[in-house]
Amino acid sequence: MKQKTLFIVSAVVLLLAFVAAAVFYSGQKEEAARQLAETNRAALMRIHSPTMGNPDAPVIIVEFFDPACETCGAFYPRVKKLMAAHPDKIRLVLRYAPFHDGSDKVVAVLEAARKQGKFWPALEALFASQRDWAANHTAQVGKVWKHLDGLGLNMEQMAFDITAPEIDKLIAQDLEDARTLNVTMTPEYFVNGKPLPSFGFEQLTELVDQALAESTR
């Protein structure tokens, strides 16, 4: 009987220690991420980034994303809906974090489409066809083109534009900023400079609501 008590007490103590350490650690991490974003405001936004929405919107969502990242694709329509729910109040700024193999090539395709004013339709087409060109966490840029067919892009110009050296520089800058801000997973959101306390769409909505409330005050 005493042995059983000893066993159960030990198991409970170990589990409680684990939970307490986890809570303590995430609290610390959250605080550290907040401070990191605050001291590195310049790294959060660059003029070169694609943006959507009212340029004078009181709430700015900065999203680090990878076109080959499934969760980014899943979150995109929800973020769009969130923006539609608060018209002219939210601006979305996209930063590249091509962590998947081959993703940087797909970013180049997006940038080339952007030159023709078709960034957002191209992004949506790529997210919709992700399953085809980004299987097994590897982006295959060769499989991307056919999904852009209906967008009216000048493909010859595209093929030329994706080789532009500015694109490499832009990606390098975004990746460096991601490192500065300790962005290791995509998507990562910052709402008016504040990182998500933990990952999730509810947390994003909450931060946006908070920022909206602050802006109307």
Place this chain on the structure above:
Amino acid sequence: MNTPAHIETPADKASIGWTLIFIAWLIATASTLGALFLGEVMGYTPCLLCWYQRIAMLPLVLVLAAGLFPFDARVVRYALPLALAGLGLALFHLALIAGWIPESIKPCQQGVPCSDVVVVWFGFVTIPLLSVMAFAAIAALLLITHIKGSK
């Protein structure tokens, strides 16, 4: 005839065995929770060798617990192979990060390289070292249980 006070009765033997297995279980459980903490809470991606060591460590928590209630000294037979396999993997991992094993036979080229050292505490404690110590302690406790039990 009086029985001498210091001779171990079977009940005493069982109680010592129980304590040894219980300590081994404590080490296995603490190691498992520690590994989960590093992976799930701190967000370190385990490398391939770490996964193999987890595969050896995690069942020990359940196997050793099953051997405690009711106490069954034969649990050593089931737990020792796991502990030794884990010890072997952990030693290999330690040799890898120490550079004793040449690059060419290094496994896991993709993903997280096993030769990366993510955590160093007090200047010398690394995760593979902790793993070696945990597996070695568990294996030692199991062996002692076995030897005591067969006397």
